[in-house]
Amino acid sequence: MSGSSDEWGWFDEALGVGMQLGLKIDSILYRETTDLQDLVIYQTSDWGRVMALDGIMQVCERDEFIYHEMLTHMPMLAHGSAKEVCIIGGGDGGMLREALRHPVDRVTMVEIDGTVVELCKTYLPGISDGAFDDPRADLLIADGAKFMAETERRFDVIIVDSTDPAGPGEVLFSPAFYENCRSRLNPGGVMTTQSGVVMIQGEELTTTVRRLGEHFADAHAYIAAVPTYAGGFMGFGWASDNPALREHDRDTIAARYSATNLATRYYNPDLHCGAFALPSYIAKRVEAGK
Ligand code: SAM
Numbered sequence: 686m687s688g689s690s691d692e693w694g695w696f697d698e699a700l701g702v703g704m705q706l707g708l709k710i711d712s713i714l715y716r717e718t719t720d721l722q723d724l725v726i727y728q729t730s731d732w733g734r735v736m737a738l739d740g741i742m743q744v745c746e747r748d749e750f751i752y753h754e755m756l757t758h759m760p761m762l763a764h765g766s767a768k769e770v771c772i773i774g775g776g777d778g779g780m781l782r783e784a785l786r787h788p789v790d791r792v793t794m795v796e797i798d799g800t801v802v803e804l805c806k807t808y809l810p811g812i813s814d815g816a817f818d819d820p821r822a823d824l825l826i827a828d829g830a831k832f833m834a835e836t837e838r839r840f841d842v843i844i845v846d847s848t849d850p851a852g853p854g855e856v857l858f859s860p861a862f863y864e865n866c867r868s869r870l871n872p873g874g875v876m877t878t879q880s881g882v883v884m885i886q887g888e889e890l891t892t893t894v895r896r897l898g899e900h901f902a903d904a905h906a907y908i909a910a911v912p913t914y915a916g917g918f919m920g921f922g923w924a925s926d927n928p929a930l931r932e933h934d935r936d937t938i939a940a941r942y943s944a945t946n947l948a949t950r951y952y953n954p955d956l957h958c959g960a961f962a963l964p965s966y967i968a969k970r971v972e973a974g975k
Contacts, residue, residue: 696727696735698742698915700885706742706915708732714808719800721853726808732913734809736777738801738848744777745913749812752879754952755909755960756921757783760842760875762941762957763930767841769793769871773829773857774879775846776801778813784844785819787945792822793838797853799826830856833865841871845878845922850889858889860896867900867924875930878922880906882914887970890920894974897924905931906971907960909951918967931961 698706709730716725727735733746744752757780761767768790772780776796784792796802802824805812816822825832829847843866848854856862857878866876876897881889890906897904901924908918923931939954963971 696729696737696742698737698740700882700916702885702916704885704916706913708735708745708913715804717800717804719798721798722801722848724801724804726804735913736801736805736809739852741849742913743848744779744805744809744812746809746811748912749777749779750949751909751911751951752914752919753779753783754949755907756780756844756846756877756879758942758947758949758952759907759921759923759957759960760844760877761787762938762945763925763933764841764873764875765941769838769840769842771795771838771840771843771869773833773843773845773847774854775844777805777809778802778816780844780846781819781822781824782812782814782816784842785816785821786947789821792819793825793840794822795825795827795829795832797826797828802826828853828856830859830862830865833862833869836869839869839871841874843870843874843876845876847879849881849886858893858896860899863896863924864900870926873927873930874925876901876922876924878924880920880922882916882918883908883920883967883970884917887966890922890967891970891974893920893922894971897922898975900924902926903928903931904974905961906963906967907931908963908967909960918964920967920970923961934958
């Protein structure tokens with residue numbers, strides 16, 4: 686997604702292909718150009734607070750639960766006993782919040798821009814909801830690609846909650862990054878990635894599946910509908926070395942879901958199994974990457 690906000694009154698994000706997202710704004714709460722990106726936090730009329738980076742919607746209080754639940758609980762419940770989790774990006778803390786709802790030993794979160802973390806804690810505290818204070822949370826301010834190339838740590842689940850493939854996020858879509866993620870994933874591990882809105886950025890999903898497939902035995906995708914990532918279904922890259930990890934039956938997922946006491950607002954066991962059922966135009970994008 687790419688865009689800019691020209692004047693407050695409306696947050697306008699040009700999505701491409703002749704489409705834009707508009708959210709009515711009550712006020713601009715904060716604006717700063719960090720060393721890496723332009724960060725704005727808006728108070729909207731009906732969607733709560735919103736954070737944009739370089740003019741691109743990142744997180745919105747009203748519907749953030751969808752994206753954070755679907756990018757976290759899909760790999761976590763497919764794995765079934767993840768203890769070491771890594772989040773690349775995720776500066777607002779929503780992914781960290783959801784990962785810590787599982788009985789993990791540690792969640793390593795590698796976010797390149799510390800200002801994003803600090804400002805989201807201040808202006809959007811409900812997104813992280815105290816997750817950064819959890820003793821199992823290990824926040825590192827670093828480039829996720831550099832971290833993954835150098836770390837000795839090994840992970841059961843890796844979640845790439847990045848911006849789009851431009852600016853600092855671009856490197857998180859590279860073959861080298863995926864190769865390093867693969868080599869840091871424990872046997873039975875699962876990796877998921879933010880891969881754009883398929884109707885708008887379809888090539889992104891195809892490229893992600895292709896590049897994941899160069900390093901993992903099973904590269905695929907699943908979907909969710911996130912209103913403020915406008916333009917239809919959002920695609921999520923999926924990678925593991927065991928296709929069976931995305932083929933659990935509903936009862937298996939339901940048993941794990943209830944054992945973890947997750948009270949989710951979008952994710953549920955039926956949806957877990959259904960999220961891999963792709964509309965034909967999205968299936969074609971995925972198959973083009975195989
Ligand atoms: N939900 C959003 C989306 O779908 O575009 C992503 C939200 S999250 C705020 C994206 C985070 O990725 C930002 O905090 C950004 O600073 C971080 N980021 C971008 N490039 C990065 C890199 N190379 N290493 C680590 N974090 C990075």
